[in-house]
Every structure is written in C-alpha cells, then in structure tokens.
Amino acid sequence: MSQNTTQSRGATAAAATADYLDQRTGIGIAVKNFARKVFPDHWSFLLGEIALYSFLVLVLTGIFLTFFFVPSMGMTVYEGPFAPMDGVEMSEAFASVLNISFEVTGGLLIRQIHHWAALLFIAAIVTHMMRVFFTGAFRKPREVNWLVGFVLMLLGLAAGFSGYSLPDDVLSGNGLRIADGVARSIPIVGSYASFLLFGGEFPGEVIIPRLYAVHILLVPGLILALVGLHLLLVVLHKHTHYAGPGRTERNVVGYPLFPVYVAKAGGFFFIVFGVLALMGATMTINPVWNYGPYDPSPVSAGAQPDWYMLFLEGGLRLMPGQGTEWVIAGFTIPMNILVPGVIIPGLLFTVLGAYPFVEAWVTGDRREHHIAERPRNNPVRTGVGVATLTAFFVLVVAGSNDILATHFGLSINDITWVLRVALIVAPPVAFWATKRICLGLQRKDRELVLHGHETGRIVRFASGEYIEVHRPLDEYERWVRVAHEPKRPVALLPAYDERGVRRKGYRRDALRARVSRIFFEDRVDPVTPAELVAAQAHGEHDALPSASAEPVGALPAAEAAVDRGADAHQA
Amino acid sequence: MSTEHSQSTELTAAATHRDVAGPLPERFENPGLEPHRPRLTDEDPGAARRATRQVAALFGVSVLGTIGVIVAHVAFPPGDSVASMRTSNLLLGAALFLSLIGIGTAAVHWAKTLMSDHEVVEARHPQKSSPEVREGAIAVLREGAEDSGIARRGVLKGAMISALALFPLGLAVPLIGEVGGDWNVGAFRHTMWKRGTRLTRDPSGTPIKAEDVTVGSAFHVIPDGLREQEHWIEEKAKAVVLMVRLDPADLKSEQGEGWSYDGIVAFSKICTHVGCPVALYEQQTHHLLCPCHQSTFDIADGARVVFGPASRPLPQLPITVDDEGYLVAQSDFHEPIGPSYWERLK
Numbered sequence: 064m065s066q067n068t069t070q071s072r073g074a075t076a077a078a079a080t081a082d083y084l085d086q087r088t089g090i091g092i093a094v095k096n097f098a099r100k101v102f103p104d105h106w107s108f109l110l111g112e113i114a115l116y117s118f119l120v121l122v123l124t125g126i127f128l129t130f131f132f133v134p135s136m137g138m139t140v141y142e143g144p145f146a147p148m149d150g151v152e153m154s155e156a157f158a159s160v161l162n163i164s165f166e167v168t169g170g171l172l173i174r175q176i177h178h179w180a181a182l183l184f185i186a187a188i189v190t191h192m193m194r195v196f197f198t199g200a201f202r203k204p205r206e207v208n209w210l211v212g213f214v215l216m217l218l219g220l221a222a223g224f225s226g227y228s229l230p231d232d233v234l235s236g237n238g239l240r241i242a243d244g245v246a247r248s249i250p251i252v253g254s255y256a257s258f259l260l261f262g263g264e265f266p267g268e269v270i271i272p273r274l275y276a277v278h279i280l281l282v283p284g285l286i287l288a289l290v291g292l293h294l295l296l297v298v299l300h301k302h303t304h305y306a307g308p309g310r311t312e313r314n315v316v317g318y319p320l321f322p323v324y325v326a327k328a329g330g331f332f333f334i335v336f337g338v339l340a341l342m343g344a345t346m347t348i349n350p351v352w353n354y355g356p357y358d359p360s361p362v363s364a365g366a367q368p369d370w371y372m373l374f375l376e377g378g379l380r381l382m383p384g385q386g387t388e389w390v391i392a393g394f395t396i397p398m399n400i401l402v403p404g405v406i407i408p409g410l411l412f413t414v415l416g417a418y419p420f421v422e423a424w425v426t427g428d429r430r431e432h433h434i435a436e437r438p439r440n441n442p443v444r445t446g447v448g449v450a451t452l453t454a455f456f457v458l459v460v461a462g463s464n465d466i467l468a469t470h471f472g473l474s475i476n477d478i479t480w481v482l483r484v485a486l487i488v489a490p491p492v493a494f495w496a497t498k499r500i501c502l503g504l505q506r507k508d509r510e511l512v513l514h515g516h517e518t519g520r521i522v523r524f525a526s527g528e529y530i531e532v533h534r535p536l537d538e539y540e541r542w543v544r545v546a547h548e549p550k551r552p553v554a555l556l557p558a559y560d561e562r563g564v565r566r567k568g569y570r571r572d573a574l575r576a577r578v579s580r581i582f583f584e585d586r587v588d589p590v591t592p593a594e595l596v597a598a599q600a601h602g603e604h605d606a607l608p609s610a611s612a613e614p615v616g617a618l619p620a621a622e623a624a625v626d627r628g629a630d631a632h633q634a
Numbered sequence: 635m636s637t638e639h640s641q642s643t644e645l646t647a648a649a650t651h652r653d654v655a656g657p658l659p660e661r662f663e664n665p666g667l668e669p670h671r672p673r674l675t676d677e678d679p680g681a682a683r684r685a686t687r688q689v690a691a692l693f694g695v696s697v698l699g700t701i702g703v704i705v706a707h708v709a710f711p712p713g714d715s716v717a718s719m720r721t722s723n724l725l726l727g728a729a730l731f732l733s734l735i736g737i738g739t740a741a742v743h744w745a746k747t748l749m750s751d752h753e754v755v756e757a758r759h760p761q762k763s764s765p766e767v768r769e770g771a772i773a774v775l776r777e778g779a780e781d782s783g784i785a786r787r788g789v790l791k792g793a794m795i796s797a798l799a800l801f802p803l804g805l806a807v808p809l810i811g812e813v814g815g816d817w818n819v820g821a822f823r824h825t826m827w828k829r830g831t832r833l834t835r836d837p838s839g840t841p842i843k844a845e846d847v848t849v850g851s852a853f854h855v856i857p858d859g860l861r862e863q864e865h866w867i868e869e870k871a872k873a874v875v876l877m878v879r880l881d882p883a884d885l886k887s888e889q890g891e892g893w894s895y896d897g898i899v900a901f902s903k904i905c906t907h908v909g910c911p912v913a914l915y916e917q918q919t920h921h922l923l924c925p926c927h928q929s930t931f932d933i934a935d936g937a938r939v940v941f942g943p944a945s946r947p948l949p950q951l952p953i954t955v956d957d958e959g960y961l962v963a964q965s966d967f968h969e970p971i972g973p974s975y976w977e978r979l980k
Binding site: 172 | 740
C-alpha cells in the first residue's frame with residue numbers, strides 16, 4: 064500500500080497519523096478486529112439505536128442548556144420581554160427558563176429538542192426492551208445485558224423526572240408534591256424520606272439544585288457508563304439475528320461495520336437528530352410560561368405528566384380510597400398510595416428485571432441462543448408480554464382520565480370505574496387472546512409449509528374436477544417457518560427413587576414442571592420433512608400439476624392467461 | 635409456470651431418494667445463504683451515477699441548511715414579542731432539520747445503493763473461555779491468594795473487612811446528618827394558623843369580612859402575616875385553605891361543633907391523598923374536586939370523600955369573626971393536614 068506512488072497527500076497524512084498512534088497504543092489490532100465486524104440487518108434493531116442517539120442529542124442539547132439555566136430557588140422579580148410575567152415574583156430557575164425561551168437565540172429550540180428527545184429516549188428504550196423481550200434475545204448469554212438495559216430504563220425514568228421538575232413551574236411543582244406524598248406513605252421511614260428529598264419540609268430551597276446535580280451529573284454519568292457496558296456486551300456477544308437461510312447459532316450474518324454500518328448508523332444519528340429538530344421547531348412542548356412559577360396554592364386542571372409517568376399517575380387515580388387507609392397500633396399505612404405508588408411499580412419492575420432468569424429456570428435450558436425467536440413461536444412468553452403491556456396501557460389511559468372525560472363528554476366516575484375493572488380483567492383476556500393468536504399463526508405457518516401458497520389459479524381436469532394450484536415454498540422461505548425447535552415441558556422425575564427414598568428437591572422440580580407445562584403444554588410443532596413428504600403424497604394433484612397430472616381439459620386460453628399472471632408475479 | 639413445477643418435483647424426488655437411502659431427517663436442514671440478488675446500481679452504471687448525484691445533492695441540502703441556521707440566527711433574533719420568538723424558533727429549527735437530515739439521508743442512501751450489499755458471515759464462539767484459560771486464571775488467583783496469606787492469617791481478613799465495611803460511614807454520617815435539614819419531621823403536625831389569625835385572600839393578603847362572602851362563592855385563603863414568615867413558602871404549602879359560604883340549611887355536618895360561621899366553612903386545600911391543592915369547587919353539588927387524581931369531597935358534609943383515591947376528609951379549619959367583623963381562625967387544624975404518613979396519629 065505504501066509503495067503506491069500515486070497516493071494522495073491526504074492518504075500519506077492518514078498513514079503517518081495511524082503509524083504514530085499505533086506505535087504508542089497498538090491500536091492496529093483493535094482496528095483489524097473491529098472495523099469489519101459483522102452486524103445483522105433488521106428494522107427492529109434500530110429501536111436501540113434510536114435510544115442511543117436520542118441520548119446523544121440529550122447530552123448535546125443539555126450542555127447548551129446548562130450555560131443558561133440557573134438552578135436556584137432564590138426569589139427574583141421577572142423583567143423581560145414576556146409581558147404577562149412582567150413584575151411577577153418567581154424563582155431564579157423559572158426566570159432563567161423564561162430567559163432561555165424568549166431571549167437566547169435558539170434557546171427555545173434547544174429546550175424543545177431536549178424535551179422531545181427525552182420523550183423519545185424513553186419510548187425507544189421501552190420499545191427496544193419489547194423487541195428484546197418478545198424475541199427472547201435476553202436468553203443466555205445475554206441475561207446480564209438485559210439487566211444492564213433494565214437499569215438503563217430506570218435511569219432514563221430518573222433522568223426524565225428530575226429534568227421535568229427543573230423549570231420550577233407550577234405543573235412540575237405539583238408533580239414534585241405528588242412525589243412527596245408518595246414518599247411520605249412509605250411505612251416507618253416515609254417522613255424522613257420526604258425530608259431527605261427536600262432538605263426539610265416541602266418544598267424547601269434545595270430541591271431544584273439537588274435535582275440539577277442528579278439530572279446533569281449523577282444520572283447521565285451512570286447512563287454513559289452503562290451504555291458503554293451495554294454496547295461492549297453487544298460486541299462481545301455479537302448481535303442476535305433472526306432465523307433465516309444461512310443464519311445459525313454458530314454464526315452471524317450481516318454487513319461489516321466499516322463502511323456499511325458507519326454510514327447507516329452514523330446517518331441514522333443525523334436522521335434522529337434531524338427529526339427531533341423538526342419537532343422542536345414545529346411542536347410546542349412544556350410551555351412553562353403559560354403555567355407560571357411554582358406556588359403551593361394554584362393547580363391547573365387537565366394536568367398531565369410526561370408520558371412515561373402516566374402509568375404511575377394512572378395507578379394513583381384508579382385506586383379506590385374508601386377503607387384503604389389502614390391504622391394498625393396507631394400507625395398509619397395508606398394502602399391507597401402504597402399499592403399504586405410503591406407496590407405495583409415495585410412488583411412490575413422486579414418481574415421485568417427477573418424475567419430472563421425465571422424463563423431460564425422454567426425451561427432448564429443452559430445453551431447459548433443467538434437466533435432471535437419469532438414471537439409466535441413462544442406463545443406464553445408473548446402472551447405474558449402483551450398482558451403486561453395491556454395493564455400498562457390501562458394505567459396510561461387512567462392517567463389521562465380527566466382529558467378523556469372533557470374531550471369526549473363522559474363521566475369521570477364512569478371512566479374510572481371502567482378502567483378499574485379493565486385493569487383486573489383486560490390483562491388475562493389479552494394473555495389468552497395473544498396465546499391463541501400465536502398458536503393460530505404457528506398453524507398458519509404449518510399450513511403454508513405443507514400446502515404452499517394459494518396461487519389463485521383454478522384448473523379444471525378432464526374429469527370435470529376443479530382444483531386451485533398451490534405453489535410450494537422454496538427452501539429459503541420454508542426454512543424461516545421450520546427453523547425453530549419443537550418445545551416440550553420439562554419432565555418430572557418421580558418423588559421417590561428406586562430405593563423408595565424421597566428425592567431431594569422434588570417439590571422445586573414439581574413446581575418447575577407445573578410452570579413448564581403452562582409454557583409448553585399447548586404447542587404447535589414445526590413441520591418435519593416426513594410430514595411434508597406425506598402431505599405432498601396425499602395431496603399431490605393439489606400441489607403438483609406436473610407432467611403426469613397435466614390437466615388435459617384446461618382451456619388453452621385460460622392456460623395462457625394463467626401464464627401471463629405467473630410471469631407478472633415473478634417480475 | 636415451469637419454475638414452480640420443477641422445484642416441487644425436485645423436492646419430491648429428493649425425498650423419495652432419501653426414502654431409498656435411509657429414513658428422513660427429524661428436522662429440515664438449513665439451506666444456507668440465499669443467492670445474492672444484484673441491485674439496479676450493481677448492474678446499471680447509469681443508475682450508480684444517478685445514485686452518486688443524489689447522495690451529493692443530499693449533502694448539499696445539509697450545507698444549505700447549515701447556512702440557513704446562520705442566516706436565521708442573524709436575521710431573525712427572538713425579538714421582543716412572542717410572535718418574533720416563534721418565527722425565530724421555526725426558522726432556526728427548520729434550517730437545523732435540513733442541515734441534519736441532509737447528512738443522514740445522504741449517508742444511508744450511499745450505504746444502500748453504492749456500498750457492497752453482499753452479506754458477510756462471521757463465526758461465533760462460545761462465550762466461556764477454554765478449559766486451559768480457566769485453569770490458568772484459577773492458578774493465578776490461587777497464587778495471588780497464597781502470596782497474600784489471606785487464607786492462613788485469618789485476623790487480617792477480619793480486620794480488612796471491618797475497616798472496608800466501616801469507612802463509608804465517614805462520608806455517610808455527615809451526609810445523612812445534613813441532607814434532611816433539621817430532620818424535624820414533627821413540623822408536619824402544625825401550620826401557622828392559631829387562635830385569632832385572620833383569613834386573608836391569596837395572594838394579595840387582604841383580610842376578608844364575613845359579610846363580603848356571598849353564598850356560593852369560594853375564596854382561596856392564606857393566613858395573615860404569611861409573607862413575614864422566614865419560610866413562608868413551606869408555611870403556605872401547609873396553610874392554604876379553601877373557604878366557601880353555603881346556605882346554612884344545606885350544611886349537613888361539620889367536623890367540630892361551631893367550626894363554621896354562619897354557613898362559611900373553611901377546609902385545608904391540601905388533598906389528603908398525595909397533597910395536590912384541591913381547587914375545583916362545584917357550586918351546585920358542594921363538591922370539591924382535586925384536579926390531580928379526582929378525589930371528590932362534599933364540603934356540606936364535613937368534606938366527606940365521595941369519590942376517588944383519597945381516604946380521609948379534608949381537615950376543617952375552625953373559624954369565627956373578630957370584633958371588626960373579619961374572619962379569623964379559632965385555632966390551628968385539629969389534625970395534620972395533607973397526605974397520610976406513618977406516625978400521623980401518634
């Protein structure tokens with residue numbers, strides 16, 4: 064390469080720089096191993112990228128905002144171009160947000176991009192998590208990375224909530240007050256938790272500076288570190304790929320990092336950033352100047368938190384208050400707050416974090432998995448996921464029950480009651496329906512593999528019989544539908560061994576066998592080669608109008624029309 | 635037509651062949667990568683040239699967008715009105731959008747049309763290290779542990795663990811001591827209302843005469859002298875009151891004998907659920923609705939909870955009038971206001 068005398072000055076300079084770096088860092092080995100690393104291609108793999116890029120946008124726009132934001136609860140009187148607030152007493156934090164919005168060129172744009180990016184960040188994390196969940200991409204060896212991602216989601220929520228409260232407006236102030244109410248409800252330590260947050264009684268004078276430290280240092284620092292770990296593990300494990308021709312558990316099929324993914328992923332960062340810029344330019348978000356500075360007395364009707372907090376808000380709204388505040392030995396246990404504010408989210412997050420380990424235990428599967436499953440091929444897991452999302456969705460809707468009431472002219476009490484019932488009833492129904500749909504789709508896959516595609520070609524035989532010609536799947540198309548392993552519930556060894564001694568661990572095994580039956584009792588196995596041959600043998604004239612079964616009675620004109628149709632199809 | 639026939643015939647033939655050769659496999663075998671399908675730009679140099687021009691044009695859009703940002707920054711400052719601020723925001727944002735989306739679409743278009751789309755296969759290896767490496771690692775650790783003597787000298791282990799476990803206290807104790815202010819959680823019990831404190835309008839602080847309160851009207855009330863308090867905002871967060879005059883005939887019950895004055899009732903405005911200000915008063919039903927979580931209280935009936943997630947009535951402030959006819963408090967609230975907490979009744 065260096066012998067090439069016609070190389071440009073740029074290439075010479077690049078080579079010199081590379082040589083300089085390599086002599087001091089030995090980076091050559093990393094470039095050699097990493098630059099052509101293969102990543103598989105699928106639209107659903109972009110969800111995690113959107114999360115990463117919105118995080119980068121958050122960091123970039125966040126740095127901009129720190130230059131102008133004043134994290135202080137000291138009181139000041141506003142004097143600025145926004146006339147309705149002229150002469151109003153407010154915290155310096157709120158005044159600086161007005162300054163960013165009205166006086167700093169591009170300030171409002173960056174603020175709005177920052178807020179939209181935060182909403183997109185968490186939406187992308189959640190959908191990315193859904194993709195990983197529904198395709199079983201959390202299975203060995205990726206359980207640890209699932210946990211890392213799970214913690215990243217919690218950190219994302221913490222980042223969102225702490226940032227949301229910083230402008231010190233009346234809307235976010237009431238959000239903090241709700242957080243204070245939930246903190247106080249915790250048995251024994253509740254009052255102290257409230258004092259810990261606010262440095263004394265609510266609202267105090269330290270919550271904004273404290274949230275600022277959390278929002279710009281603590282949480283983003285942790286997110287950055289964990290994103291690094293998350294990506295490192297992706298590189299170590301190599302990305303999962305979907306079942307397809309040539310894709311196995313022992314390889315990864317895709318395109319090289321350099322140049323294809325440098326261009327695609329790098330370009331995608333700019334696309335995400337560009338779309339967020341367009342949103343910031345055209346869609347108003349969190350216009351705090353309309354809400355006014357925080358004051359403990361006023362509150363606005365129709366108040367909504369950011370979307371990712373709606374499920375907590377919805378839980379608080381749905382829980383009935385009558386008889387749910389317990390007093391035991393003179394101590395107050397407000398279950399009306401504890402259940403929706405602490406217990407349900409606690410359970411939800413624990414189950415979410417622990418799921419890969421639960422499934423590994425149920426299946427007893429200790430092998431590595433690198434092929435992402437099609438959701439239909441694991442109906443119970445898919446059903447559990449959809450049921451959880453249904454509960455989440457009911458809570459999100461409940462968090463907007465007042466908006467629903469005013470927009471659709473409905474009774475708030477009726478909406479609340481319907482949603483209370485839905486929270487209990489809808490998830491099991493969703494589970495059952497999803498499981499049936501998955502099994503149905505699996506049967507459809509079998510049907511397709513065994514009998515091929517309907518072609519719409521009706522052929523008449525000499526006997527007068529009409530049949531529709533089916534086109535068999537080619538082996539690549541078929542493979543996607545037969546690649547998955549047939550699954551069986553784990554077998555339970557008897558309680559007593561051959562010498563009549565009760566086996567240790569039998570009860571645990573029995574529980575596992577029961578759960579395993581729930582998972583795999585109802586199942587549809589993939590088509591085997593023998594089944595395909597059998598299907599073709601008895602349905603031969605269906606699938607194979609070949610030379611021996613040439614329909615003698617077919618009209619030449621119809622035949623020609625059919626040919627044209629087939630050609631058009633292939634083109 | 636002929637393709638589909640021949641394929642299925644081959645399959646049957648293969649299956650038949652297997653029947654002769656031996657039993658069919660349990661499962662299908664992976665057919666291997668699909669043959670590569672060339673793109674238009676792979677085969678048609680004209681298309682490739684077109685794609686190159688498109689990519690270059692998209693980068694050009696980005697350059698124009700960046701220039702647009704600079705132009706918008708100079709020519710359209712936020713100005714002194716909401717309208718000029720909106721214009722500035724829209725133009726800056728639209729130009730920034732072009733600047734970014736140009737680069738993004740150019741790069742993706744380049745990758746999809748001009749870079750190789752031949753799939754590459756890379757082998758995976760099991761995550762776990764080989765037995766030799768594992769043995770080596772264990773040997774290294776064992777050697778280190780041996781060298782340190784931690785197994786033989788038990789006292790070292792105990793001393794080290796104690797020291798390491800205790801040292802965080804050096805940071806944690808001062809932090810915990812200070813992070814909660816004075817840690818006086820008993821402050822939840824009291825507000826600044828006391829016997830004789832005048833009820834004043836929020837936020838002006840002007841006192842209210844009983845005769846000024848007409849039937850059906852609602853007043854947002856703060857205690858007199860609030861702004862002179864050192865921590866007035868914390869005091870306000872506890873002391874805010876909603877006051878309504880009802881027709882005395884409508885008053886079904888109150889929380890204490892003689893706590894109202896001639897149909898005027900005053901309740902803590904802080905919701906007993908999670909502490910939002912309960913601010914929506916429905917004159918016809920005498921219901922008070924919390925806009926945050928829709929707890930509904932009947933103020934004609936001692937602020938009884940009629941719907942929603944709150945468990946307890948809003949605490950009532952006992953009121954009367956002073957010699958000059960101004961409304962005053964008889965005392966502080968008789969229970970802690972706001973959301974429930976563990977030691978509330980202690």
